[in-house]
Amino acid sequence: MLEERMQLILENPDFKFLSAFKKSEVFLVGGAVRDLILKRKNKDFDFVIIDKSAQEIETILKNYGKVEAVESRAFGVFKFMPKRSKKIIDIALPRIDRWTGLGYKDLKTQTGVSLEEDLSRRDFTINALALNLEGELIDKFDGISDLKNKIIKAVGDASERFMEDPSRILRSLRFACELNFTIEENTLLATKDLAQEIFKPLKNQESETRVAKEIMAGEFLKGFNANPSKMIGFLNELKILKDLLPEIEAMKRVEQPKNFHSEGDVFIHSILALEKLQELEDNLKNNPQFINSNVVLKPTSIYAKLGVLFHDLGKPLSFISAEESGDRIRFTGHDIKGAKILNKIFKRLPLSIFAKDDKLHVDKEKLAWLIKHHMVCVAIDPNTIRLSTLEKYFFNPDNRGSELLALSYADISATIPPSGKPDFTLFNRLIKKLNEVSVIIYEKQKEQALPHLLDGNEIMRILNLKPSKKVGEIKDEIRDLQLAGKLKSEEEAIVWLKANKF
Numbered sequence: 001m002l003e004e005r006m007q008l009i010l011e012n013p014d015f016k017f018l019s020a021f022k023k024s025e026v027f028l029v030g031g032a033v034r035d036l037i038l039k040r041k042n043k044d045f046d047f048v049i050i051d052k053s054a055q056e057i058e059t060i061l062k063n064y065g066k067v068e069a070v071e072s073r074a075f076g077v078f079k080f081m082p083k084r085s086k087k088i089i090d091i092a093l094p095r096i097d098r099w100t101g102l103g104y105k106d107l108k109t110q111t112g113v114s115l116e117e118d119l120s121r122r123d124f125t126i127n128a129l130a131l132n133l134e135g136e137l138i139d140k141f142d143g144i145s146d147l148k149n150k151i152i153k154a155v156g157d158a159s160e161r162f163m164e165d166p167s168r169i170l171r172s173l174r175f176a177c178e179l180n181f182t183i184e185e186n187t188l189l190a191t192k193d194l195a196q197e198i199f200k201p202l203k204n205q206e207s208e209t210r211v212a213k214e215i216m217a218g219e220f221l222k223g224f225n226a227n228p229s230k231m232i233g234f235l236n237e238l239k240i241l242k243d244l245l246p247e248i249e250a251m252k253r254v255e256q257p258k259n260f261h262s263e264g265d266v267f268i269h270s271i272l273a274l275e276k277l278q279e280l281e282d283n284l285k286n287n288p289q290f291i292n293s294n295v296v297l298k299p300t301s302i303y304a305k306l307g308v309l310f311h312d313l314g315k316p317l318s319f320i321s322a323e324e325s326g327d328r329i330r331f332t333g334h335d336i337k338g339a340k341i342l343n344k345i346f347k348r349l350p351l352s353i354f355a356k357d358d359k360l361h362v363d364k365e366k367l368a369w370l371i372k373h374h375m376v377c378v379a380i381d382p383n384t385i386r387l388s389t390l391e392k393y394f395f396n397p398d399n400r401g402s403e404l405l406a407l408s409y410a411d412i413s414a415t416i417p418p419s420g421k422p423d424f425t426l427f428n429r430l431i432k433k434l435n436e437v438s439v440i441i442y443e444k445q446k447e448q449a450l451p452h453l454l455d456g457n458e459i460m461r462i463l464n465l466k467p468s469k470k471v472g473e474i475k476d477e478i479r480d481l482q483l484a485g486k487l488k489s490e491e492e493a494i495v496w497l498k499a500n501k502f
Contacts, residue, residue, distance in 0.1 A: 003135030017064035023133035094118035158190035166197040174223035276413035294438035314338030339372035377408035382433035388479035
């Protein structure tokens with residue numbers, strides 16, 4: 001079976017360069033081998049080439065493409081881009097690394113070692129696998145056994161592996177979430193003992209930590225996207241939630257009104273909401289009509305997941321006790337405050353590191369919009385809301401309406417009154433209204449992408465008005481009439497505008 005999968009790789013034009021080496025010299029290593037065995041998609045391919053010097057390898061590679069990232073050569077690694085391709089392939093000499101300091105560049109690399117020595121420096125047994133071009137598997141550390149038993153286990157001494165590179169601690173959590181594996185006992189103990197190494201400042205560089213912020217963000221997003229509640233649970237268990245996301249830590253022990261939230265404090269509610277979002281994903285997968293909505297709910301989106309995690313960010317700062325309010329605990333304006341707190345999080349943890357075309361890309365402004373408006377689904381009257389408002393919230397082409405509905409569903413599901421039954425009354429009314437108006441809005445959008453008939457500047461010029469809230473209200477009213485088919489052209493809108501007294 002592995003022979004067949006390797007053959008498919010060899011037939012890919014991006015790997016034509018492999019024909020210039022003997023099959024016994026080249027080994028596919030690491031995560032690509034793991035994913036081949038697990039039949040998972042993999043876009044990153046790493047090869048180790050033995051019995052060739054660095055100069056020989058580079059000379060051969062230049063016949064088949066470009067050798068990028070010159071600085072990586074010092075570590076025995078070539079970043080290779082094949083002709084007519086944008087794929088970057090790592091091609092390395094077998095090597096071992098010896099750390100000389102705390103930084104990720106503070107190491108000495110020794111090349112010319114055996115393949116087994118190269119594999120021994122890797123993080124986990126399931127990544128210490130190699131496959132030659134004939135499909136022969138090399139497994140010196142029982143990685144296949146750990147794959148079968150669904151175990152994340154460090155190669156050799158876990159403490160040594162994590163002290164070499166503390167980002168491996170976050171990586172172990174990420175793999176456990178992505179693969180739904182268990183972390184082996186000694187490896188888990190080492191993560192707990194050494195977790196603070198992630199945030200330890202480098203000497204003479206107090207603003208830099210042992211693990212770069214970008215790596216922290218990347219590992220967090222990958223693990224969180226795979227299993228949100230499990231990833232937060234790991235961070236909490238390792239006592240590093242307060243370091244990575246102190247705003248989430250701050251939700252603990254923030255009491256909520258028990259007549260709405262018998263489930264517990266804000267932190268417990270948020271974790272439960274993440275679990276409910278996963279339940280929604282599972283239910284929709286098994287039954288696409290689980291929620292009979294003409295607007296698709298997107299619980300799989302990274303925006304929906306982060307939106308659920310962050311939706312109550314503002315509650316610790318907006319807490320008003322029952323004594324202060326005169327009736328019950330309140331969180332006035334927590335949605336708006338939460339959206340503002342997001343700026344602080346992004347400055348500390350760059351959650352927008354992935355490219356715009358990546359499923360893990362996060363636009364801060366869009367995420368802030370979800371947090372700011374997460375109460376909309378339970379605060380608006382579907383029978384009186386404007387068509388233009390429904391379009392703005394729920395029929396936006398960037399999917400924010402689908403993500404907002406998924407967020408709201410999870411939030412409501414995790415808001416458990418003493419009766420034990422969450423109240424979906426307003427949510428269901430909204431879904432019904434969206435179903436009623438969807439045909440009108442979708443058809444109009446399909447016809448001509450439906451631009452506004454008049455913008456704010458045109459309205460101010462025609463009515464001789466100055467910029468004000470009133471201009472926006474008039475614009476929305478024209479949009480309502482347009483969506484309802486009562487105004488079909490700019491000329492008709494101008495006539496209507498002049499005929500009405502504002």
